Amino acid sequence: MKLIILGCGSSLGSPWITNHWGNCNAKNKYNRRTRCSVFIQKGNLSVLIDTSPDIKEQFLKNNIKDLDHVLFTHEHSDQTSGIFELKPFSWKYKKKINIYANSRTLKILKNKYDFCFFGGRGYYPILKANKIKKSFKLSKGRNNILFKTFEVDHGPITSTAYLFNKTAYISDCSGINDKVLHNLKNLNFLIIDCLKFNSHFGHFNIYDTLNIIDILKPKKAILTNLHTDLDYNFLKENLPSNIMPAYDGMRIKI
DSSP states (O other): OEEEEEEOBOTTOBSOTTOOOTTSOTTOGGGOBOBOEEEEEETTEEEEEOOOTTHHHHHHHTTOOOOOEEEOSOOOHHHHTTGGGGHHHHHHHTSOEEEEEOHHHHHHHHHHTHHHHHOBTTBOOOEEEEEOOSEEEEEETTEEEEEEEEEEEETTEEEEEEEETTEEEEOSOSBOOHHHHHTTOSOSEEEEEOOOSSOBTTBOOHHHHHHHHHHHOOSEEEEESBOTTSOHHHHHHHSOTTEEEOOTTEEEEO
């Protein structure tokens, strides 16, 4: 099984549309960050988490040509606004693409992108909505992946964290309760929100993230959702060797 971090940037990416790089060195390719999403592949089974605004570019750069299932962490635009880019996969397979999310996220997506689910106004429906469970398996042929889900705080809402094959993906998070933390022990990989230096109401800052890593003690931790505050080389040089900043296109065997 492999995982590709398609995008590891915060909601505006890096640089911003104004060419603002913040503390990031513009000459370092690892500081050019698109919005958060990850791709998981096991044999011929392909799973995407979140459809960022940059999903088309991300798929093309990583030569991804197949997609079976899409999981969503939450409804915010930096995680969902690329949803219409799924249309060619619906054409390719001649069926609706299965998406999975909690009930709140599904309700908002169906309202905002109603034409993707119900068609009309010259559109054909391309998506089938599925409410996620605490534990569920996605399969294709002989390949399958078991996912467990946990709700974590994300400012005034919750975000869904995904656990699979001793790997946790927690892209948007401002708090994790003790019960969830207990279920995230003994991880091989923890991919976790690390927005910036200063506190933020909806995200972990670097000190929050390092505290969580110290509690969970995964074999490897990968920092994602990185704001322009956080330069790749600065993080690489100042973090312990088992903690790594993510970069777009980062590939992990899990």
